[in-house]
Amino acid sequence: MSTQEQGSRGAAWLAALTDNASRAAGFPDSVQVVDGSMGEHSARYIAVVPDADNAYPRARGGEVGLVEGWALAQAVRQVVSADADADAGAAQKRAIVAVIDVPSQAYGRSEEAFGIHQALAAAAEAYATAREAGHPVLGLIVGKAMSGAFLAHGYQANRLIALDDAGVQVHAMGKQAAARITQRTVEGVEQLAETITPMAYDIASFDTLGLLFARVSVADADRPSDEDLDRIRQTLERALADIGQDVSLASRLDADGRAASVKVRERLRAQWNGD
């Protein structure tokens, strides 16, 4: 294990939640997969972690790259096909927990040339298919949940849970690049982020959009204590129970948090059949 890896929140929480159980074989070092439990249920825990020796230079810091995208798809699809004959519901279909600490997708020439968008599509499809098939899918945000990386690893979960910590961020693009694309200064982007809720990077602002099932305080987000772990495990189990038979993302539509998203859907429904 490299020093970088030891500093990874994703790796730390994955190990803690699975009592340091051994990883499933066959995956690249940057995608850690552990079969464990969640209360009485079986669960597969998946994290993307930094790997200083990653053959793809642009994916050494925990980014979701070509290999990571396809490996995530493989990790999830294994569970879906193994439980294909089981009845839907938590008791039968294994839960899948995406432990999320992804700074971004990998930005590089090889990545574009060999179709990183398709690798990420394979991952997103696998998670969405698992959810539709009745696997409870939970996303636990312990660090950064950025852009395409988050779309590929976690954003298809039935329920999202985040640590309430300054190191936890959700966004569509890093500040430097966002400033360049919108022709603003970094200071300008930061200033707007203070008043425009969806532009903010912090998890408390994200929570006001209504997209989270829970935001949980912990004593140490880098090295979870036993108490932290208990609290997160209880929240995961509470989320699992809350899912019930719901295979959709409808619980994310919050009339206060995303008023326009709700209003558009209501008006669209009213016009859909044209009568």
Next chain:
Amino acid sequence: MDSAELLQRESFVEKNARQRVQYLLDAASLRELLDPFERLSSPWLPLQDIVTQADDGVVIARGTIDGVAVVVAAIEPAFQGGSMGEVGGAKIAGALELALEDARASKPVVPVLLLETGSVRLQEANCGLAAIAEIHAAIVALRQHVPVVGVISGPVGCFGGMSIAAGLCSTLIATREARLGLNGPQVIEQEAGVDEFDSRDRPMIWSLTGGAQRHATHLVDTLCDDDSADIRTAIAGAVARPVGNLARTQAVDAHLERLRALDTGRRADAEWAREVMAEEIHGSGEGS
């Protein structure tokens, strides 16, 4: 091809979103939903002194294409780079969710997505990203019942989270003018440096991410000229196709085997990408 033939062609790329929808749907079948007179515009742009548009840059219309019931979602390339804000994103996600309800009730409506987008509107960042996740979810669920057709005609191309949506479509149609990639050239240059990716090197950019290359690497199913009639014919064929597994995402093991063995010290070019992404790496889309 001679110049007379070129002159007779009706460009699709040059049409705006509403004109594209009007061209594609059978005459008199078009019914726009949440049209501009509904005045559903972005709640976030005025707070940043940015001019809004009364349809937020997304046209949703129901109708038929050669008799097949469809719902078309067309992104307007000329408004904010086709970016996905809260309202535009919700229009697409909401339309797909209603199509899913209908499909489950044995009233199939085939979604056709005209993807012309730099992806998330950064002025509405997390609302756009959330909507894109909802679009992904709906496409995957819909594909159990109906084909989902994606079209990237240009001039903007299709990037970011919406390139993932393109990768989830049952059939993906593109022109040579179009580009398809996860990260836009400026973003790669900003994050990885100009040596990695020069955002002004347009021949290199099109050689790797242009429609012809994406077709040659099997990430696009049908390559069309910028000819409205050709594009309509391709779409009409795709909406009538039976549902099946998505070939592009089936061969997970084959992709991993090949990508993990790749010489990553080598600078990627178009020819090498065609070798690596040859037909046999992709799976079979047959059956269920």
